Amino acid sequence: MNLACEACPVRDSAACSVLNDDERDALAAAGRTRTLKRGQMLFAAGDADAACATLVSGALKVCSTDIDGNEQILALVHPSGFIGELFAPFAHHDVVALTDSQLCTFARKDLDQAIDHYPALAKALLRRSQEDLHATRSLLELTGNATAEARLAALIYDFAQAASQSPCHPEQTFELPLSRGEIANMLGLTIETVSRKLGDLESSGAIKRIGKRGIELVDPAHLQALSGRFQG
Amino acid sequence: MNLACEACPVRDSAACSVLNDDERDALAAAGRTRTLKRGQMLFAAGDADAACATLVSGALKVCSTDIDGNEQILALVHPSGFIGELFAPFAHHDVVALTDSQLCTFARKDLDQAIDHYPALAKALLRRSQEDLHATRSLLELTGNATAEARLAALIYDFAQAASQSPCHPEQTFELPLSRGEIANMLGLTIETVSRKLGDLESSGAIKRIGKRGIELVDPAHLQALSGRFQG
DNA sequence: CGCTCCATTGAGTTACTTCAAAAATTGTGG
DNA sequence: CCACAATTTTTGAAGTAACTCAATGGAGCG
Numbered sequence: 257m258n259l260a261c262e263a264c265p266v267r268d269s270a271a272c273s274v275l276n277d278d279e280r281d282a283l284a285a286a287g288r289t290r291t292l293k294r295g296q297m298l299f300a301a302g303d304a305d306a307a308c309a310t311l312v313s314g315a316l317k318v319c320s321t322d323i324d325g326n327e328q329i330l331a332l333v334h335p336s337g338f339i340g341e342l343f344a345p346f347a348h349h350d351v352v353a354l355t356d357s358q359l360c361t362f363a364r365k366d367l368d369q370a371i372d373h374y375p376a377l378a379k380a381l382l383r384r385s386q387e388d389l390h391a392t393r394s395l396l397e398l399t400g401n402a403t404a405e406a407r408l409a410a411l412i413y414d415f416a417q418a419a420s421q422s423p424c425h426p427e428q429t430f431e432l433p434l435s436r437g438e439i440a441n442m443l444g445l446t447i448e449t450v451s452r453k454l455g456d457l458e459s460s461g462a463i464k465r466i467g468k469r470g471i472e473l474v475d476p477a478h479l480q481a482l483s484g485r486f487q488g
Numbered sequence: 489m490n491l492a493c494e495a496c497p498v499r500d501s502a503a504c505s506v507l508n509d510d511e512r513d514a515l516a517a518a519g520r521t522r523t524l525k526r527g528q529m530l531f532a533a534g535d536a537d538a539a540c541a542t543l544v545s546g547a548l549k550v551c552s553t554d555i556d557g558n559e560q561i562l563a564l565v566h567p568s569g570f571i572g573e574l575f576a577p578f579a580h581h582d583v584v585a586l587t588d589s590q591l592c593t594f595a596r597k598d599l600d601q602a603i604d605h606y607p608a609l610a611k612a613l614l615r616r617s618q619e620d621l622h623a624t625r626s627l628l629e630l631t632g633n634a635t636a637e638a639r640l641a642a643l644i645y646d647f648a649q650a651a652s653q654s655p656c657h658p659e660q661t662f663e664l665p666l667s668r669g670e671i672a673n674m675l676g677l678t679i680e681t682v683s684r685k686l687g688d689l690e691s692s693g694a695i696k697r698i699g700k701r702g703i704e705l706v707d708p709a710h711l712q713a714l715s716g717r718f719q720g
Numbered sequence: 721c722g723c724t725c726c727a728t729t730g731a732g733t734t735a736c737t738t739c740a741a742a743a744a745t746t747g748t749g750g
Numbered sequence: 751c752c753a754c755a756a757t758t759t760t761t762g763a764a765g766t767a768a769c770t771c772a773a774t775g776g777a778g779c780g
Contacts, residue, residue, distance in 0.1 A: 320629055323716060328632045330625045341622070343615045348622055371614075375607035378614055382603075383575045385617040390573070390580055392624045393562045397552055399631055400560050400676040404768065436727060444632040449768060451728055468727070468777080484555060636736070668759065678737060683760055700745070700759070 260289060264360075266336035270310045271380040272360075279374055286366040292316075292353035298339065299347050306347040307361045308340025314357025315433050318349050319441075329442035331392060332433070334418060338384045342368065354433055399444045402484055407443040408453050410483035412463065416473055426476055432469040457482070492521060496592075498568035502542045503612040504592075511606055518598040524548075524585035530571065531579050538579040539593045540572025546589025547665050550581050551673075561674035563624060564665070566650060570616045574600065586665055631676045634716055639675040640685045642715035644695065648705055658708055664701040689714070 261267055261284050272280055292298060292314070299306035301320060316333035330349060333339055339351055342364060362370075371378045398407050415433065416426030434442065440450045457463050462479040464472040473479060493499055493516050504512055524530060524546070531538035533552060548565035562581060565571055571583055574596060594602075603610045630642050647665065648658030666674065672682045689695050694711040696704040705711060 318625075320625075322629075322633065326633060328629055330628055341618060343618055344622070349625070371611055372607070375604070375610060378607060378610035379603055382610055382614045382617055385614060385621060386573060386575060389617060389621045389624060390576070392621060392628060393550075393552075393581070396562055396624060396628045396631065397554075397560055399628065400673075401554065401558060441632075446769060447727075448729085448770085452768095455728080679759080680738085680761085681736060684736095687760080 260284065260360075264312060266310065266312055269336040270312075270360075271338050271377065271384055272310065274376040274380040275374055283362075283370050283374075283377075284360075286370070287360050287362045290359045290361050292357045292359065294353055294355050296353050298351040298353070298359070300350050301347055303347045304345065305364055306341070308338070308342065308364055308367045309359040309361040311335050311337045311339065312358040312360055315354040316357060317352050317354050317434075317438070319352065320349050327441050328444075329434075329438060331388065331395070337388075338381060340364070340367070342371075342381075354438075395442075404443075404445050404449050405453050405456060405482060406484045407445065408439070408450065409457065409462070409479050410485055411439065411443060412457075412471060412473075413476070413479055413483055413485075416471070416476070426473060428476075429466070429470070429472045432471060435469075492516065492592075496544060498542065498544055501568040502544075502592075503568075503570050503609065503616055504542065506608040506612040507606055515594075515602050515606075515609075516592075518602070519592050519594045522591050522593050524589045524591065526585055526587050528585050530583040530585070530591070532582050533579055535579045536577065537596055538573070540570070540574065540596055540599045541591040541593040543567050543569045543571065544590040544592055547586040548589060549584050549586050549666075549670070551584065552581050559673050560676075561666075561670060563620065563627070570613060572596070572599070574603075574613075586670075627674075636675075636677050636681050637685050637688060637714060638716045639677065640671070640682065641689065641694070641711050642717055643671065643675060644689075644703060644705075645708070645711055645715055645717075648703070648708070658705060660708075661698070661702070661704045664703060667701075 261272075261280055264270075267273060272283060275283060289312070290309070298309065298316065311333050313335050315335075316337075316339065317329050318331040318333065318339075319327050319329045321327050332354070333351075340362075341347060371381070398410050402410070412432075413426060416428075416430060417424070419427040419430035432439070436447045436450050439445075440447045443450070454463075454465065457479070458465055460478070460482075462473075462475050462482060464474050466472055493504075493512055496502075499505060504515060507515060521544070522541070530541065530548065543565050545567050547567075548569075548571065549561050550563040550565065550571075551559050551561045553559050564586070565583075572594075573579060603613070630639050634642070644664075645658060648660075648662060649656070651662035652659040664671070668679045668682050671677075672679045675682070686695075686697065689711070690697055692710070692714075694705075694707050694714060696706050698704055
């Protein structure tokens with residue numbers, strides 16, 4: 257068995273987990289591991305034949321840049337997440353590492369062949385794609401009508417859940433993966449508003465700020481209520 | 489060959505177009521056609537085992553309803569589009585007909601089997617899913633930062649392109665598929681703002697309103713410039 | 721220490737919303 | 751076919767949440 261795969265932290269959760277050992281070895285032979293430093297770009301919008309990749313560790317952001325140079329974050333990618341537009345001739349968005357990250361990358365044509373050879377892989381990628389679609393629609397719901405405070409509350413709650421190992425139970429204390437500016441352009445707000453509303457959330461007793469990026473959930477139920485969501 | 493398929497207007501563009509005649513017949517045997525009147529619901533958020541469907545004619549909206557009963561449109565579905573969350577136990581969103589529509593529906597388990605039997609189908613659905621993902625991210629970009637006028641300009645331009653047969657060339661005259669209220673809650677605005685900004689677009693000479701829902705593109709280039717988009 | 725980067729705080733402005741009413745369009749029954 | 755009610759759209763005036771501009775306050779680093 258491929259050594260890298262054997263030790264891979266996402267071997268049981270990434271798309272390739274649906275393959276058997278032989279199939280996985282064959283796919284691994286076509287791929288290569290890559291590391292990105294924080295802030296480094298995997299590919300940029302407009303790149304032809306942008307690689308596809310499974311994120312092994314770290315975190316990525318998918319973002320666009322408008323005419324005035326303002327960045328907007330469209331999605332976050334967590335370990336075992338998949339990146340890659342298999343059918344578009346050019347990448348639509350930038351993909352940048354939020355923290356130092358490890359990836360398992362594939363040339364598009366190799367992945368395309370793998371999909372044809374291993375039907376289970378196509379199904380696994382379809383599943384991931386639909387999950388990504390749902391995540392994007394959730395963000396769209398959030399930025400559509402909610403107040404600044406509700407957006408922030410929902411984002412913090414989501415991060416708390418992502419930081420937790422057990423699903424559906426938020427981590428009490430964790431580090432925000434994004435700077436104020438990144439939070440702002442993910443939620444369609446300004447840095448100043450994010451800072452002010454974080455202060456409000458703290459005053460209201462929902463959270464406690466610990467340093468610049470640390471968050472402690474003092475009153476998770478209150479935070480969830482402020483987010484205007486039923487659950488998760 | 490299946491008679492319904494033979495006459496199907498989207499037989500060359502829908503996901504099932506990747507199947508050969510025999511395969512398509514087998515799939516058609518598991519499916520059934522269904523018509524929806526304008527305003528009728530295909531399924532609601534929370535429904536278990538919601539059906540999957542290919543839209544044959546008409547138009548659908550995918551929308552959510554928040555705690556206060558406000559609807560938000562997350563996506564539009566055009567003919568040959570596919571609807572259905574194959575892997576989620578419950579539907580996440582409502583799906584409603586915008587106009588009288590014809591669909592080709594499948595029980596989820598039947599479609600699931602078809603995916604396993606016909607790998608090409610899985611790949612076709614993956615492609616559609618990634619296109620849906622891109623469309624949703626485009627809407628997210630639009631509602632994230634743009635002004636009311638830019639959102640409206642972009643939406644009108646998109647509708648003009650959707651109404652046109654030739655891709656990349658907008659139709660000069662067409663009917664809006666949405667009411668003012670639907671436009672508003674797709675763009676995260678109010679009815680009043682939509683109405684006012686439509687008036688502004690008309691005053692500026694970009695468009696001309698014809699009745700309630702008719703639009704004539706007087707100056708497409710100006711409209712596109714107002715939308716703040718490069719193209720598309 | 722001084723520099724840079726990021727976050728916070730303050731004051732004034734604005735784009736959009738809210739509330740309210742008029743106008744246009746559509747549907748319905750006589 | 752016309753009158754009348756219902757629905758949708760437009761228009762107006764006032765209010766507000768978030769933005770912009772500007773200054774201050776740490777934190778990290780050479």
